[in-house]
Amino acid sequence: MKKAGVLGATGSVGQRFILLLSDHPEFELSVLGASSRSAGKRYEDAVVWKQTDLLPESARNIIVQECKAEAFKDCDIIFSGLDADYAGEIEKEFVSSGLAVVSNAKNYRREADVPLIVPIVNPEHLEIVEQKVKSGQKGFQICISNCSTAGLVAPLKPLVEKFGPIDLLTTTTLQAISGAGFSPGVPGIDILDNIVPFISGEEEKMEWETRKILGGLSEDKMECRLVSEDAMKVSAQCNRVPVIDGHTECISLRFERRPPPSVEAVKQCLRDYVCEASKLGCPSAPKNTIHVLEQNDRPQPRLDRVRDNGFGVSVGRIREDPVLDFKMVVLSHNTIIGAAGSGVLIGEILLKKGLI
Amino acid sequence: MKKAGVLGATGSVGQRFILLLSDHPEFELSVLGASSRSAGKRYEDAVVWKQTDLLPESARNIIVQECKAEAFKDCDIIFSGLDADYAGEIEKEFVSSGLAVVSNAKNYRREADVPLIVPIVNPEHLEIVEQKVKSGQKGFQICISNCSTAGLVAPLKPLVEKFGPIDLLTTTTLQAISGAGFSPGVPGIDILDNIVPFISGEEEKMEWETRKILGGLSEDKMECRLVSEDAMKVSAQCNRVPVIDGHTECISLRFERRPPPSVEAVKQCLRDYVCEASKLGCPSAPKNTIHVLEQNDRPQPRLDRVRDNGFGVSVGRIREDPVLDFKMVVLSHNTIIGAAGSGVLIGEILLKKGLI
Amino acid sequence: MKKAGVLGATGSVGQRFILLLSDHPEFELSVLGASSRSAGKRYEDAVVWKQTDLLPESARNIIVQECKAEAFKDCDIIFSGLDADYAGEIEKEFVSSGLAVVSNAKNYRREADVPLIVPIVNPEHLEIVEQKVKSGQKGFQICISNCSTAGLVAPLKPLVEKFGPIDLLTTTTLQAISGAGFSPGVPGIDILDNIVPFISGEEEKMEWETRKILGGLSEDKMECRLVSEDAMKVSAQCNRVPVIDGHTECISLRFERRPPPSVEAVKQCLRDYVCEASKLGCPSAPKNTIHVLEQNDRPQPRLDRVRDNGFGVSVGRIREDPVLDFKMVVLSHNTIIGAAGSGVLIGEILLKKGLI
Amino acid sequence: MKKAGVLGATGSVGQRFILLLSDHPEFELSVLGASSRSAGKRYEDAVVWKQTDLLPESARNIIVQECKAEAFKDCDIIFSGLDADYAGEIEKEFVSSGLAVVSNAKNYRREADVPLIVPIVNPEHLEIVEQKVKSGQKGFQICISNCSTAGLVAPLKPLVEKFGPIDLLTTTTLQAISGAGFSPGVPGIDILDNIVPFISGEEEKMEWETRKILGGLSEDKMECRLVSEDAMKVSAQCNRVPVIDGHTECISLRFERRPPPSVEAVKQCLRDYVCEASKLGCPSAPKNTIHVLEQNDRPQPRLDRVRDNGFGVSVGRIREDPVLDFKMVVLSHNTIIGAAGSGVLIGEILLKKGLI
Structure with a gap:
């Protein structure tokens, strides 16, 4: 099981990440990050849960962390549901700390060396990540499309x-x-x-x-x-x-x-x-x-x-x-293949390809 | 005041015609036609009124007629909200009885000598009617667009x-x-x-x-x-x-x-x-x-x-x-400029042009 | 024509007040008050207008004021659509400055000497205002019900x-x-x-x-x-x-x-x-x-x-x-008899009774 | 596996029965009944399927029957989603032919010897059925509540x-x-x-x-x-x-x-x-x-x-x-515990109690 971190865990995309990961055969929810207002609380207490599925047991008691790379250093992969206002700096810090970040935010989509992936469409663009990993680079950024x-x-x-x-x-x-x-x-x-x-x-x-x-x-x-x-x-x-x-x-x-x-x-x-x-x-x-x-x-x-x-x-x-x-x-489905679901499927592809 | 007849008076387009004509400065509701199921009843009893405006007083007590030209012979203009299933034959009888018919049905829209009118767009096509009237023809058909x-x-x-x-x-x-x-x-x-x-x-x-x-x-x-x-x-x-x-x-x-x-x-x-x-x-x-x-x-x-x-x-x-x-x-607005309202405005143009 | 001021003029209740007053036979829109963010702007520029009727011409160019009584001193009546967070202090200042305030906010509804009025129900409670006016008190507060x-x-x-x-x-x-x-x-x-x-x-x-x-x-x-x-x-x-x-x-x-x-x-x-x-x-x-x-x-x-x-x-x-x-x-209708409309009708009753 | 028949199989309740039964561990879809208009067609061709789940493979090719008991004689249980207009006579024929009928229709709910069951509430009323079965009666009627x-x-x-x-x-x-x-x-x-x-x-x-x-x-x-x-x-x-x-x-x-x-x-x-x-x-x-x-x-x-x-x-x-x-x-959930789901759960209780 690979350890997954979720950024923006209390938001709408974050909640979807948690649902999709809570029962996942390959990933386990490991660290949840949110704003300093939520940090330190049990996830159940920090979130206003608005999904039709119940809040998964596996997430309920996780103590929410601030979005600093240090707390996520043991994660094999980071799924980010951060708002664009925050994603820019936070994801940069995570990548430069050597973490693999799959983000739903728009901030880095236009960077030439950041693959913009719809996993049922263009996983071949992950070749860029493969090159980075081969060259010894540890952290990398992948963007989910709009x-x-x-x-x-x-x-x-x-x-x-x-x-x-x-x-x-x-x-x-x-x-x-x-x-x-x-x-x-x-x-x-x-x-x-x-x-x-x-x-x-x-x-x-x-x-x-x-x-x-x-x-x-x-x-x-x-x-x-x-x-x-x-x-x-x-x-x-x-x-x-x-x-x-x-x-x-x-x-x-x-x-x-x-x-x-x-x-x-x-x-x-x-x-x-x-x-x-x-x-x-x-x-x-x-x-x-x-x-x-x-x-x-x-x-x-x-x-x-x-x-x-x-x-x-x-x-x-x-x-x-x-x-x-x-x-x-x-x-x-805009919140599955159009957002968090794409993120998780990208993670699964990375795993199959040995990139995480 | 010109006398107006309404065909299909209990339907959704017919109800709109009645609303638009009930207070009209140039037309007065004269004859209302509907199916034989409704004929003979007071309009108020025949209709399931579903408009946000109340059923106008002027229409309430009109006795609904069957859609036969004879009953409408004193009308200066006929507004038809009939379903396409019925409009074909009924409107034909009305026109051949010398009546001026403005119809919301699709049946005659493709006839070359029937003007298809959006009154804020192509009233110049009413020239065809003018030619007919000049040549002594009394009944004519005009279609409202989709x-x-x-x-x-x-x-x-x-x-x-x-x-x-x-x-x-x-x-x-x-x-x-x-x-x-x-x-x-x-x-x-x-x-x-x-x-x-x-x-x-x-x-x-x-x-x-x-x-x-x-x-x-x-x-x-x-x-x-x-x-x-x-x-x-x-x-x-x-x-x-x-x-x-x-x-x-x-x-x-x-x-x-x-x-x-x-x-x-x-x-x-x-x-x-x-x-x-x-x-x-x-x-x-x-x-x-x-x-x-x-x-x-x-x-x-x-x-x-x-x-x-x-x-x-x-x-x-x-x-x-x-x-x-x-x-x-x-x-x-699909029921005004897209249907009954267009019909009424076509009627007003016909009146200004002396065609009714 | 009595001069009307509107507090909270850019909010949803305020917009309704403006619609109802813009064409009113007895009141004229005189002063519009809103937050300091809006003050100094033309009303048209300050408001995000969300009504099905167009922004009335008579309101378009009024320069929005801050909600201080001084700017409203010539008003015969004040209609307040302020949020409860602001209504408490602002309305108090207005009343103590001698202004007649009709408010949609909840803040003073429970005061025994403040009439809580549904104008089609209990205008007789305005007797309290009559007593105040008789006793020479100038400013008074009236609340619109929930x-x-x-x-x-x-x-x-x-x-x-x-x-x-x-x-x-x-x-x-x-x-x-x-x-x-x-x-x-x-x-x-x-x-x-x-x-x-x-x-x-x-x-x-x-x-x-x-x-x-x-x-x-x-x-x-x-x-x-x-x-x-x-x-x-x-x-x-x-x-x-x-x-x-x-x-x-x-x-x-x-x-x-x-x-x-x-x-x-x-x-x-x-x-x-x-x-x-x-x-x-x-x-x-x-x-x-x-x-x-x-x-x-x-x-x-x-x-x-x-x-x-x-x-x-x-x-x-x-x-x-x-x-x-x-x-x-x-x-x-919750925004008419349930809010701004009630306010205006209370104003009309006050006028008929000679209380403004 | 018990053989289940569904009456009114093309209607909205019938479709829900088919969904709930298609993957069921104890029942198998055996006979589907609908109007004579549908009879003789493959279910897939007879139905306008309007569920968010796809039409189950197991139902797709079943040939729809008319609602006559003869065609259902091998069924262990009949789930009826018939409209009240038809349920009265058809269900009577089924029961008198010795079939166990669980119906969503209102027709027999008021009969004193017909249990009206919400399966999470009053399964003890199935005692009536137990008495009937003990006394050698084969067919019986059970009604699902409104x-x-x-x-x-x-x-x-x-x-x-x-x-x-x-x-x-x-x-x-x-x-x-x-x-x-x-x-x-x-x-x-x-x-x-x-x-x-x-x-x-x-x-x-x-x-x-x-x-x-x-x-x-x-x-x-x-x-x-x-x-x-x-x-x-x-x-x-x-x-x-x-x-x-x-x-x-x-x-x-x-x-x-x-x-x-x-x-x-x-x-x-x-x-x-x-x-x-x-x-x-x-x-x-x-x-x-x-x-x-x-x-x-x-x-x-x-x-x-x-x-x-x-x-x-x-x-x-x-x-x-x-x-x-x-x-x-x-x-x-009105279509599950309020309709077809209740029917299926009643069937499961009957099975546990040895009544089918």
Whole structure:
């Protein structure tokens, strides 16, 4: 069993990390870090637990620590659910203290030598970590992608692998409120009988992260290389909708190749996709990475978000698009494959690859 | 005062017609038609009234008639909220009996000599009616557009008038449930904490109707001419969302002209637009046809749907689009400018033009 | 026109005050007070306006003041939407500076010489103010009741007047989220697909305020006298539900008199009730104070909350109760008759009575 | 493995039966019955599956039968999710054909020799079945209680056992929409931003069923004996709320005994309660029959409805009541312990008792 530390343990992402790790076959909850307001308390007393599952017994009595690397030095891996306001400095200290940090925060996503990972999509970017470990470096940083990016890139990856570059890509998102956390998150008065057609910074993240995740590595495998803005134009329109969990995205895309593949070929490609994490036998990896749905009114967040415990992505309504080549609807679980779940699955891949 | 008949008076669109006409300065509720189940009853007894406004006194005691032209022969105008299952035959009988029918049903929208009207957009298509009236024809049919089409074309019209053709257009809709009517409409179990990414026939309607509404007339002004599919490619993705009233649409468009206008020119064009109904002084016409919003999180359906009593359209987040030229968010009130309200405003225009 | 000042002008209650006063026939918006963070700005720049009506022109350019009495000295009346954290000291300073303060805050509700007013229920308690004014006192404090209390006491008042004391009273509330304000108010994550069976302090307020509002005055009319806890036992269970506006209450009551009146007599009593504000001709007073609904599935918040612009209360399902005498469902608009609207109507009564 | 038949297999209760039985250690899905419209089709083709879990493999290919006893003659037990319109005749035919029927329909609940069972509450009423079986009767009928009754009686049973009769009982319910089924169930337009303060027949069911379930048996153990209306007065007020699953009930009760027990004694009694199904080791029985929650804002349906897979009941806010003795909030999962889950757990008890 590997020892896992969780940063930001009382927040919404931290709580999800704790749920996913509490019963995990390979990791054990070891150290929990939170703000100085919580430090010194039993976790049960420090947290306002807001999950549908009960607070796990294994976490209840752990004494919360401040987020200083010293307290986490025996951890094999650190999962960070810290807010961006705090993640920058704290994670830097952890990495420079030789710790392996998998973070949900946005702070280091744009660093060329930090892999930005959706574990069912681009685990090959962990090669950067492999290079670092080989060269004797102990601490390293890995970033989890933005929640809405994760759903978007899941079907794109097999399509690009099979049919070559996508040069135009649009997505309009209908995003669940759980992504905004608890305090305060999205006010009820803003989201009952309403839509908010704006999520700060989200469109920029989606447009940029997609090009990093679908990009390759430098020749020395020390850095990520983005798909250029010219090679792939990405446009996102992001909306917050009255849904608890599950981001729905209406996407449209054009392949560079003419003529494009058939609708049936696109569907088959998605059905056939088996992510590397599944091949490696990671315990959280989905049985079915992409569920291709044929009913015309699916996927729906309430019905489809928990496929493969939230690690699988559902794609429906794959059809030709009068403007680009294809349009389709993608659904992913924003707090599992879009956040903490991705973190844990990244940890499992690191373990399989001997990087922790 | 012109005498107005309402068909489908007990349904959701019919109820809205009755509300809008009950206090109207130019029309008076004269005859109400519904199914044989309701015929013979006082309106109050026939209807399950589901509006936030009380059932108007003026409608309460009207005895409901069957939908036969004979009973409506003294009406100057007929507003039809009939379901498509019934509208076909009934409206045909009404028109051939010499009545002026303004219908919310889809049945005759695709007829070349039937104007498909969004009254704040293309009242010039009523020229067809003018030709018919001039030639001595008494009955005629006018169709109200689909609810989601109405919101889409509102900003397009002034843009095309000023900047020339739009050749690519995409829209992803987040549509309110009131558009689906009452019995049963959208089941609660399908729409609480959920999105349904499909509305039967809706995408086809939007893609086709847009090309009719933005198209011109034949030389003899007897028929509509569609913008060709080659000249303007339109792609719609339609979603039902947990919102009572107000369709939100994330649209993206490209002008034929290179270079395209500036963002500021686009905004100014929309701000400057005054629809003909307003110029004519129609009582229901919006003061401000298009509200251009500058706050980055607007328009929102709950806050913005009632601008100009639901006859105005709100447009926000106008910005450059990495894939096409511009993206923006459009909000329109689906039961007002998207249905019964459009019908009434068409009636007002007909009256101003002396066509009824 | 009387000059009105508004305290807490940027908050949710303050915004409602501004809407109600902006077009008022007797009051004009004169001074707006808010925190020092907002002071010195134009109101439009200081506020995050979250109403479905547009920010009124008359308020847009008013320069926000700090909440010091000096700036409000020319006001004839002060409407306070201040949070309880600030209301205590600020309102005290205003009253001692000779100003008439009508407050939505809870701070002074329990003072014996402060009338706690639901204007459609107990305006006779303003006699205390009359005594003060007669005795030459200039400043005085009036409190608006808690939002859920307002709905509860509306039907109780005519019943007690006609049938004598109610000795047992229970209410289970289903309260809208708008009552919790904006920042943050009720988090969306807590209220979508959910109920929160607790509102801090609410049950105690309802149980106590009801006994004050239905109570009388001391002999010298200088103080309120509560109905004793022995004479009327009140039990409240308060829930927050996913509704924007409108508090629904399932109430049950027993009269002291045996046998109790008939169901029909109870209904007739409520139908016949005309509140004093209506008799005085106050512009905001409801035409129909209590709407007695006969359909078995009403009142419903979305359909019935705006009766008489939110100043009327709806009561339905009046029927015998196997445990007490009668049960019924009461609906009131929490931000109108339950908050700012009550404040304005109190102001109108004060004016009619010559107290401002 | 016992062979189970399901009637009404395509409906909402039927789908839940299939989910609960598909992986069951003691029952196997054997025959599925539905309307003649579905009969002859593979289950997968006959059903519009609307569960968050995927349609179980084991049910997918079963050919749906008409609801005639002949086709079910090899079944050891029949679970009926039929609508009341059909349940009457069909279940009668099944019982008279010698089959054991556990039904969710209301039709036979009021028959004195038909046990009305909440399996975590009154399995001792199955004694009637035992008598029938002993006497050689083969077919018998058992009814599952109404969904909202199930939650109500769960905490009452241990309280009455320990502290003696409850003579006054009130409950105001906030009921989830899943209880109303799919076609159409509760229309979305009725329940978004709304409350419906009426559910047809529900209050009468709760008031009557509670007295049957908490009652005893006749001396010969052949019939149920109700608690008389004089001995226990029950009053219910039922509301439909915008919640998917989970009925919340605000209840209030008075014990006959004076003085009543303390709040702490009431809590301890509920905490200590272990239902017979748990003692018998039934696989679906809850580990913890009643979860007594101490946080003041719990139970909440979204967070607490799945305790013990929906077979446990949560009780919170236990406190003194100014009008009766105690008030508290009860939450139960309406489609599990309130419907299909109860049916399955009744089946498990029958099996443990050797009655099937």
